[in-house]
Amino acid sequence: MNFRQDLLEILDVEITDEQLQTLNVYYQYLIEYNKTTNLTRITETDEVYYKHFYDSLTLAKTIDMKKIQTVCDMGSGAGFPSLPLKIIFPHLKITIVDSLNKRIIFLEKLVDKIGLTNVDLIHDRVEHYAKAYQAAFDLVTARALGSMSLISEMGIPMTKIGGYFIGLKGINYENEMIEAGHGIELLGGKISEIIKHELPHQYGTRFHIVIKKIKHVSGYPRQYAAMMKKAL
Numbered sequence: 001m002n003f004r005q006d007l008l009e010i011l012d013v014e015i016t017d018e019q020l021q022t023l024n025v026y027y028q029y030l031i032e033y034n035k036t037t038n039l040t041r042i043t044e045t046d047e048v049y050y051k052h053f054y055d056s057l058t059l060a061k062t063i064d065m066k067k068i069q070t071v072c073d074m075g076s077g078a079g080f081p082s083l084p085l086k087i088i089f090p091h092l093k094i095t096i097v098d099s100l101n102k103r104i105i106f107l108e109k110l111v112d113k114i115g116l117t118n119v120d121l122i123h124d125r126v127e128h129y130a131k132a133y134q135a136a137f138d139l140v141t142a143r144a145l146g147s148m149s150l151i152s153e154m155g156i157p158m159t160k161i162g163g164y165f166i167g168l169k170g171i172n173y174e175n176e177m178i179e180a181g182h183g184i185e186l187l188g189g190k191i192s193e194i195i196k197h198e199l200p201h202q203y204g205t206r207f208h209i210v211i212k213k214i215k216h217v218s219g220y221p222r223q224y225a226a227m228m229k230k231a232l
Helices: 004-013 019-034 045-057 084-086 099-114 126-132 150-159 172-185 224-229
Strands: 070-074 093-098 117-123 137-142 158-171 189-199 204-213
Touching: 004 045, 019 045, 019 084, 019 099, 045 084, 045 150, 045 189, 070 084, 070 150, 070 158, 084 099, 093 099, 099 117, 126 150, 137 150, 150 172, 150 204, 158 172, 158 189, 172 189, 172 204, 189 224
Parallel strands: 070 093, 070 137, 093 117, 137 158
Antiparallel strands: 158 204, 189 204
């Protein structure tokens, strides 16, 4: 498998030797840290490179990262998708919000180890943070965080008017969209497109739900319990 070649030929993403080395340090540190702190079930080298790194970088095929300055990654876990994007597109200013402090501690050590700047790591519940940072980011992302209705209600309020909220989903996204559709509209969002990405070497299928923010609606997100009880 040629990770570099796949990035270039399929995603149009060029990666330098230095960036490739940074991803390697990221991988080694993640695997080592994962032995004592559970961050990922995926640990085999090729799987990490494709199911985590490549999967994160599919966003560069969905949206022109050169036009994006600020990114909020909700519930990023071990740094996906925002940190691989930051490594390839160093101009990005990244904010990661995660409610689990053990993940934030790992990310602080990782960011220091691989020498990234302009990365804010926030230990907070996403819905609390979203209330305080309305219409603040060009791009808001969520990967494996929750249902489309839940992540839309937390993500769209943080997105600037004219910016994008993108949910990274697996093959069962359609059922979620039925529940989420009304809320997306109510929150001032419009489904721009749904883009399918096949990960190379049969590593799976991903869908990007691309929502453009048309107008800002105050008062959201609601409390977590309310969001879980009933979609908008």
